Amino acid sequence: MSKQIDLVDLDIYYGDFLAVEGVNLTVKANSVMSFIGPSGCGKSTVLRSINRMHEVIPGAHVKGAVNLDGENLYGPNVDPVLVRRTIGMVFQRPNPFPTMSIAENVIAGLKLEKDKKRKESMDEIVEKSLRGANLWEEVKDRLKRPGASLSGGQQQRLCIARAIAVEPQVLLMDEPCSALDPISTLAIEDLIRELKDRYTIIIVTHNMQQAGRVSDDTAFFNLSGIGKPGHLIEVGPTAQIFSHPEHKQTEDYIAGRFG
């Protein structure tokens, strides 16, 4: 099910402001790519442009192309709503719907595709998705309790379960562990390694060790100054980026000299 993503000459704007310029990047199917870089460099913006969430902000738009197995997601006949059903997203802060139970949260996305025929029942999908997110054992006795009654780490795994319940082809994660404690972070990282078998994953992280632990490839973004657009500095296998980066600024960032 998972697919390759190509970003081609992608310029991302907020109104007239060019936030990210000229990104060319390939994320292979069934791999984990991490986006690293200092705050404000545009890595989250790039991530959000991949599932067309960027444009929900008034005035925000992009130039260039994002190809999913060769099909441009910004093509003239592409419905952004359908793009978002194909490319799931997990946010920085766990955001289960507070008025829904755990089970309702999991199937929230499925409810949007009413006409789609499914082999499995909703209960089966709830179990499968929660198992997929390593949360089933912890919540199987209280599926009807509110999603907000879970701990932060559990809520984030619930959000992952909600994202994978619709069987997307790509999973985007925007700093999914930054609001979590170390134990919960480990649980999510283990999960990311498992999910790689079924999805193409892109994760934005401020945590260099995390990028090293979970990702196959790493892309480093930076900006030359305040008010200037962010650029993709370099991208490559994680081991190489961390040990022999081509660019001085990558090395400086990874060594912790700025950022």
Added chain:
Amino acid sequence: MATTSHEPTTTRADPEGISGAAVRRGDRTFLGLSTGAGLLVLVVMAAIAVFLVWKAIPSIQADSANFFTEGQWLPDSDPPVFGIAVLLFGTLWTSIIALVIAVPIGYGIALFIAFYAQRRLASTLAFIVDLLAAVPSIIFGLWGLYNFMPYVVPFSQWLSEYLGFIPIFANSQELWTKSILMAGLVLAIMILPTVSAISREVFVQVPRMHVEAALALGATRWEMIRMAVFPFSRPGMISAAMLGLGRALGETIAVALILSAAFEINWAITEPGGNSFAANIALKWGEAGEVGRSALIASGLVLFFITLVVNMSARWVIARRKDFSGAN
């Protein structure tokens, strides 16, 4: 901290350590003021209730008819004959019509401003809606009577002609002005800003992360509103409707101007007639005798009680699903 207060909680400062006045004077003053302000509300409420009951008792004792089921209002005749049946009916019926019209439109305006309109248009529109709330009710009444009525008459005729098989739209009198529908429409316009301003407030408070969660799952804007906005805003939306209802129930002058003050229960909303508590009090107070005034106060007591019940049931609805509210 040296203090002349007699409060037992105040102790002398210990020069060696951290013990001192356990409660600071500023804190205590503020606690006193805020508690006092809170209690004042209760005192005022109680005072109103006591006043109403006290003044109402003589007329209810003098009433020769059943206060709740009698439709006529002749408290100063001998013997006094009066009851609230028509007033209660007219008040509720006009308010319900107002709610049925104003609530969906008010939510629609609020949704448009919060989620659909471009920013400039949204703020302009929000400003105009708020302005509508500031228009005095006498203006609404006059405007409704002289400017709006001519447009409502053909609408009433249309309703009666095509939907007349539904009893409430039928019109056997061939008279179209000063109807319950007319009053309901003007009330709807009057409570529209209340409903839309309050629901807009709650809509824009829906956390961005819930909105984005829904959009990222592939929700259309309307699906996002149903998934993330409505569940989160439901208590606020109910409050908005209830506050609108409160204003409609108590609205005096516009209804007094528009309704023809007939003392009969008539479900047909396009026919002239009907009356309401507040309008009746305003119209009858000047000419009322001793029993008459007491009777009017008794009707005011009923209105007071109804608004209390409306507000309490709104609270009850809000509290029912607390676990699942956005508050935790």
